[in-house]
Amino acid sequence: MLYTVLDFESASAADLKAVGADRYWEDPTTEILCLTYTGLDGSVHPWVPGQPADLLLSLVNNPEVMFVAHNAGFEQAGWRHAMVPIFGFPPLPIHRWHDTMAVAAMKALPQELGRLAAVMHLPMQKDVEGRKITLGLSKPDKKGYYQARTPALMQRVIRYCAADTQTEHAAHRRLGWLPSDERKTWELDQVMNQRGIRLDMDFVRSCQKIVDDGSRPLVAEFKTLTGLKPGQRDKLIAWCQLQGATVANLQKDYLAKLLGPADDHGNDDDNEDPFDDEDTDDGPDLPQRVCRALRIRQLVGSASIKKLRRMERCVSHDGRARGLLQYHGTGPGRWAGRLLQPQNFPRPTMMVGDGLVPIDSLVQAIQTGDAEYVAAVIGPPVETVVSSLRHTIIADDGRVLVSGDYAGIQACIVLALAGQHDKCELMRHGGSNAAYCDMASRIYKHPVTKQGQPEERQIGKNTVLGLGFQMGWKKFWKKYCPEQTASFAENVVYAYRRDWAPQVPKLWYGLEGAAVRTVWDRTPHEAFGCRYELEDGALVVTVPTGGRIWYQNPQKIRKPMPWDETDIRLGFTYQAMKMGQWRDMNAFGGLLTENVVMRIEQDMMVTAGLKLEANGFPLVLTCHDEWLSEPLDQEADMAAFEQIMLDTDPAVKALGVPVAVECWEGTRYRK
Numbered sequence: 001m002l003y004t005v006l007d008f009e010s011a012s013a014a015d016l017k018a019v020g021a022d023r024y025w026e027d028p029t030t031e032i033l034c035l036t037y038t039g040l041d042g043s044v045h046p047w048v049p050g051q052p053a054d055l056l057l058s059l060v061n062n063p064e065v066m067f068v069a070h071n072a073g074f075e076q077a078g079w080r081h082a083m084v085p086i087f088g089f090p091p092l093p094i095h096r097w098h099d100t101m102a103v104a105a106m107k108a109l110p111q112e113l114g115r116l117a118a119v120m121h122l123p124m125q126k127d128v129e130g131r132k133i134t135l136g137l138s139k140p141d142k143k144g145y146y147q148a149r150t151p152a153l154m155q156r157v158i159r160y161c162a163a164d165t166q167t168e169h170a171a172h173r174r175l176g177w178l179p180s181d182e183r184k185t186w187e188l189d190q191v192m193n194q195r196g197i198r199l200d201m202d203f204v205r206s207c208q209k210i211v212d213d214g215s216r217p218l219v220a221e222f223k224t225l226t227g228l229k230p231g232q233r234d235k236l237i238a239w240c241q242l243q244g245a246t247v248a249n250l251q252k253d254y255l256a257k258l259l260g261p262a263d264d265h266g267n268d269d270d271n272e273d274p275f276d277d278e279d280t281d282d283g284p285d286l287p288q289r290v291c292r293a294l295r296i297r298q299l300v301g302s303a304s305i306k307k308l309r310r311m312e313r314c315v316s317h318d319g320r321a322r323g324l325l326q327y328h329g330t331g332p333g334r335w336a337g338r339l340l341q342p343q344n345f346p347r348p349t350m351m352v353g354d355g356l357v358p359i360d361s362l363v364q365a366i367q368t369g370d371a372e373y374v375a376a377v378i379g380p381p382v383e384t385v386v387s388s389l390r391h392t393i394i395a396d397d398g399r400v401l402v403s404g405d406y407a408g409i410q411a412c413i414v415l416a417l418a419g420q421h422d423k424c425e426l427m428r429h430g431g432s433n434a435a436y437c438d439m440a441s442r443i444y445k446h447p448v449t450k451q452g453q454p455e456e457r458q459i460g461k462n463t464v465l466g467l468g469f470q471m472g473w474k475k476f477w478k479k480y481c482p483e484q485t486a487s488f489a490e491n492v493v494y495a496y497r498r499d500w501a502p503q504v505p506k507l508w509y510g511l512e513g514a515a516v517r518t519v520w521d522r523t524p525h526e527a528f529g530c531r532y533e534l535e536d537g538a539l540v541v542t543v544p545t546g547g548r549i550w551y552q553n554p555q556k557i558r559k560p561m562p563w564d565e566t567d568i569r570l571g572f573t574y575q576a577m578k579m580g581q582w583r584d585m586n587a588f589g590g591l592l593t594e595n596v597v598m599r600i601e602q603d604m605m606v607t608a609g610l611k612l613e614a615n616g617f618p619l620v621l622t623c624h625d626e627w628l629s630e631p632l633d634q635e636a637d638m639a640a641f642e643q644i645m646l647d648t649d650p651a652v653k654a655l656g657v658p659v660a661v662e663c664w665e666g667t668r669y670r671k
Contacts, residue, residue, distance in 0.1 A: 642663045
């Protein structure tokens with residue numbers, strides 16, 4: 001295949017990380033410093049605005065030539081917003097682009113070019129000094145002056161750009177192209193990212209005003225309680241100590257353990273270790289003053305309300321925010337969020353009677369911009385805004401939002417894959433609620449219904465959804481029932497593993513056994529329809545629906561079991577990005593099962609998404625198991641939308657996965 005590798009260097013007053021590629025290239029201060037590209041023979045050529053571009057034009061005009069870039073969304077946006085309208089180059093459609101970062105993501109390698117080059121030991125490494133010099137052209141000094149663009153400096157920028165192009169060329173030669181199925185997924189990703197979502201910016205600004213006004217009394221209350229400002233971290237920890245409470249840190253996850261989460265971020269960390277059952281000292285019961293102070297800090301510093309500022313920064317001039325999705329954002333392939341992070345909008349919490357406050361009531365109250373009015377008719381102003389963030393997404397004029405969500409799909413897949421067919425039938429005919437109540441009935445040893453015993457039913461739900469990936473009793477206890485005894489949590493886990501879904505533990509051990517044997521004897525092994533094999537230094541598993549998962553640099557280990565340190569068994573570690581670092585990870589049955597289930601889930605999502613897009617449902621967002629489309633009002637057939645999502649591929653049907661879809665239609669986004 002003919003290809004050229006292309007890389008832009010640009011300067012702008014806009015912050016690319018904050019505003020995203022489209023808004024960055026739309027900014028009037030953004031300018032192209034240079035671009036470099038390879039000829040078909042691999043030689044690197046520079047282009048600076050104002051210079052002839054005969055060779056570059058010949059590549060553009062040859063429909064057989066692919067344009068390769070690392071994080072190609074940036075180069076595509078630069079081409080659309082600068083190269084075409086300003087310099088008169090022909091457009092380059094999505095199908096003529098290839099992204100080396102996408103291949104790195106698919107193979108669970110680092111996505112940042114410098115780290116990728118280091119991990120892959122490429123002959124060309126990232127030019128760190130050149131990067132610093134180039135970024136400096138967008139940043140004024142303390143007096144507000146920009147660095148002079150001397151000929152020598154600009155030549156240094158061109159050399160840096162050329163070095164990046166050579167590194168990307170080396171990465172592409174090592175990584176190769178996306179397989180055809182992943183290519184379709186990536187192209188769909190690019191279509192959605194370029195289409196974007198429409199934001200109700202008047203509503204966003206009203207939300208921000210209410211947050212600003214509503215935060216003032218909270219900050220004042222915090223100062224009355226502590227004598228401090230919420231941002232004074234060390235002094236606040238010391239104050240807590242004086243109040244008789246040991247607070248180790250003020251990190252979000254730690255405070256959530258102490259107080260419960262401030263909001264639901266929908267965290268789906270596919271590298272979390274459900275075997276992590278070690279006790280942690282969360283400190284003593286907190287005095288009321290300390291709880292209140294920490295709650296206020298948790299709320300006014302919430303990542304959720306910071307989304308409002310992000311919306312202001314990244315929205316384009318047409319009112320749409322673009323580039324919000326990250327292809328293959330997790331190892332198993334699911335999308336992740338960017339910029340305003342649409343994947344982790346908090347769930348609505350404001351209640352009236354036995355139900356949530358209606359969307360129209362929330363929106364109308366917030367649109368007044370009056371925090372006192374919101375407090376009077378709805379509830380605490382800041383909490384009300386947090387509860388309403390999803391509603392900032394709206395349909396464009398003449399269009400409507402149509403959504404479909406696979407109900408309890410991970411639990412359904414894990415039961416089907418394990419061969420727990422009785423519970424699959426229960427979910428197929430009675431829905432998720434029947435399974436939750438049935439599980440709760442096993443735990444409590446009496447009939448449980450949603451209406452009659454809602455709290456017991458909730459424990460059943462948490463059990464069905466939470467224990468499928470080998471979570472231990474200590475983690476279950478802390479996460480779902482800290483008010484209960486340890487023996488209660490032990491009994492819950494026992495009831496799930498031994499009574500309700502005894503086939504599921506066999507799935508954990510079967511997948512782990514196949515993966516470990518593949519690493520240790522270096523030959524392929526299969527379990528539960530999943531085939532493990534070694535490929536180019538990685539352990540790769542192909543799931544029944546055809547998707548693949550990569551585990552880089554697997555290494556043989558012998559490891560003690562969490563329940564008995566003298567029980568030493570064969571295992572393996574692998575390397576992955578975790579918290580911004582390339583780290584060694586421990587592989588175990590629950591994690592491998594979760595990854596396989598998420599890959600099957602992703603394959604189902606992609607199958608449905610491609611069909612929806614092809615049948616007149618333009619997709620604008622995906623959040624975990626949900627598709628969101630924005631069709632013309634007269635073409636919004638929700639029954640057809642649901643049927644497309646229900647029409648799963650033969651492999652899903654062969655597994656016997658009970659599939660149910662929950663749909664809604666409206667002009668504002670909701671859950």
